[in-house]
Amino acid sequence: MNRLTGKVALVTGAARGIGAAIARAFVAEGARVLLTDIDNARGAQTAQALGERAAYRRLDVREPSDWDAAMAALLNDWQRLDVLVNNAGITGFEGGAAAHDPEHATLEDWRAVHRTNLDGVFLGCRAAIRAMRAQGSGSIINLSSRSGQVGVAGAAAYASSKAAVRNHSKTVALYCAEQGLAIRCNSIHPGAILTPMWDALLGDGPEREARMRDFVWDTPLRRFGRPEEVAAVAVLLASDEAAYMTGSELTVDGGLLAGSPASPRG
């Protein structure tokens, strides 16, 4: 359990879900981790449970000044940044059942999703390159989605923002390589990972189990994934084992994108 010993990481949206699982796995592998989020109470609680190699700080990924302040504090306290995980993301459905299809979505909702999912990743990558340049190496891990690789009829902004994250990750990878920096940038593409993000879609009534079965019907492994199963891939990308990986995309989706809905159902 020492694949990340000596490394310093910052994880966004780390109060719960996939971000919390990544922070937990990084600490278990020996890293020091700054957990960040906009949910201060939960973020502080999650960090405290991880012990002395974890700390919490508020960072709204949409705000350039929050990025500046978080990076300054991190470099002051821990002197370096080795790994940034741009994990914070929203679907746009958090506030209720507003339409997100390409015909009915509002411009405000479209922009709000892009502001968190895309602007947040842009700002994070920019801050990380600037911080990592001093040591000339590092790993940037961007949480895209399987929805960044295919269209989603009812979630236009989410799919668009995640596709842009996938592409921006490659641009960052190429730019850093061009600059002669060993700063790698890769994207992870989860699909159907059971976290609180799904609560708005699944509800919590007696229908929840049936809805869960419906959602994973087309997934070859026929189940939701666990946040820890995404965290394991983030550990690999953060570690020196992945030194020759940059600009790549890794799906963690139970096989969903390996086939096509046109395949006969078994």
Ligand code: NDP
């Ligand atoms: P969750 O909703 O469970 O957790 C996301 C966390 O990010 C929350 O703590 C949330 O805080 C925080 N957050 C939201 N907006 C901001 C912001 N502006 N700045 C900082 N933090 C913010 O999501 P998941 O763990 O499920 O998802 C993590 C990432 O993985 C996301 O990028 C998501 O799109 C991606 N992903 C997830 C999949 C899944 O099936 N779960 C599938 C594909 C991709 P608050 O609760 O206060 O809003």
